[in-house]
Amino acid sequence: MAAKSSAAAPSAGPDKPRVRDRILDTACELFYRHGIRAVGVDAIANEAGTNKMSFYRSFPSKDDLVAEYLRDQEREYWRWWDEVTAPHADDPRRQVEALIDSVIDLARHKSKAFEGCKTSRGCALGNASVEIPEDNERLSGIVHAYKAEIRRRLRRLAREMGAREPDVLGDALMLLMEGSYYTRLTFPDNTGPVAAIAKAARALIDAHLAG
Amino acid sequence: MAAKSSAAAPSAGPDKPRVRDRILDTACELFYRHGIRAVGVDAIANEAGTNKMSFYRSFPSKDDLVAEYLRDQEREYWRWWDEVTAPHADDPRRQVEALIDSVIDLARHKSKAFEGCKTSRGCALGNASVEIPEDNERLSGIVHAYKAEIRRRLRRLAREMGAREPDVLGDALMLLMEGSYYTRLTFPDNTGPVAAIAKAARALIDAHLAG
DNA sequence: TGCGGGTGTTACCGGTCAGTAACGCTGACA
């Protein structure tokens, strides 16, 4: 949604965004909820209030749409990350704790950042990597770079908070977060083990900062 | 199913198992490596050295094969679990540590239990839940029961080792394990954060046993 | 007034999907 009324649309319909944007928004929702392979371009186009022909005027192929979907979800993720960490700009530990706490909120879709956006099915990029064929280096490259950046950021935060083994702590925090996303696929709402991440992360941080 | 040369096959071909078994074996490999939706019954039948018609003589539908695949992978998992924990029958902490250490070995496919079985793509059941449509209660039920059992076992081990908050510790350990499986999809071999699980799990256990 | 970009519509292509019908062969067993 949001989507701003694109840069160059002086008059334009007030609540009818460009076709390309409608398609991408719809694709994001359907891909996330049902998986990439389960959703055809025909279904996306129809759901977006247009048709397949108009779809192919905006995207060269379904693969291009998928790539756009992945980049879009990645952008949303970093937006969430930055919003959550911003209030604790020079306290790396509280940044991590804020992220962890927000993961829990996200799991029960109560986050302010993702206001009623969609019921949580965990990590869009991670789930996509189940469906991406191994020889598709373009798509799997996007996912890999994304996960590598998460890892880099968490390791950096661990280093900044003075952890004894920052890489180990960063990776451990990543495992907890990824585990939360993954189990979210199987356990509805907050019935899964996600809630344990709050205490676990704090205990790990304590252990790495102690004596 | 009984696998091996079924009860009533006195002579029988020595190295040519029944069609049904060949199909199931092939399906397990292909589903795990490429995903469920990506592999058609035709491909499975051909790879198993037979054809689609013979396939449908053994399985009423693809969904039934998928269900069998999930149950098979689950059985393999518990077999692994029991093998790894057996040597430390009355030391719950060492059981957990053995499991954790074996997860690392598994990630770099060096486990004795899964000798050269397949390059690791994490948890078969978890990955399947990405592709299972939400209204398919049969398949998603299998996955849910499986993950719930993992959770139950880890919580029980945490309780047996005298943790202060056994459910929290059990769930935290589960998050670490699931995170290991999940990230294994993105990071090849042991380049990912999986290795951190060893120290992280021990630190968490220590924290829950202290005081 | 005319032009042209963005869009909707219909029909089509070749390929693949899950699933079925019908027939023929072989080999164990009685």
Next chain:
DNA sequence: TGTCAGCGTTACTGACCGGTAACACCCGCA
């Protein structure tokens, strides 16, 4: 000798997939 289960083979259905061709329309802009 006959039977019958197990398996291979070919050909088929109807639906859907990703992707394309050709044409009509509307509307802002010059």
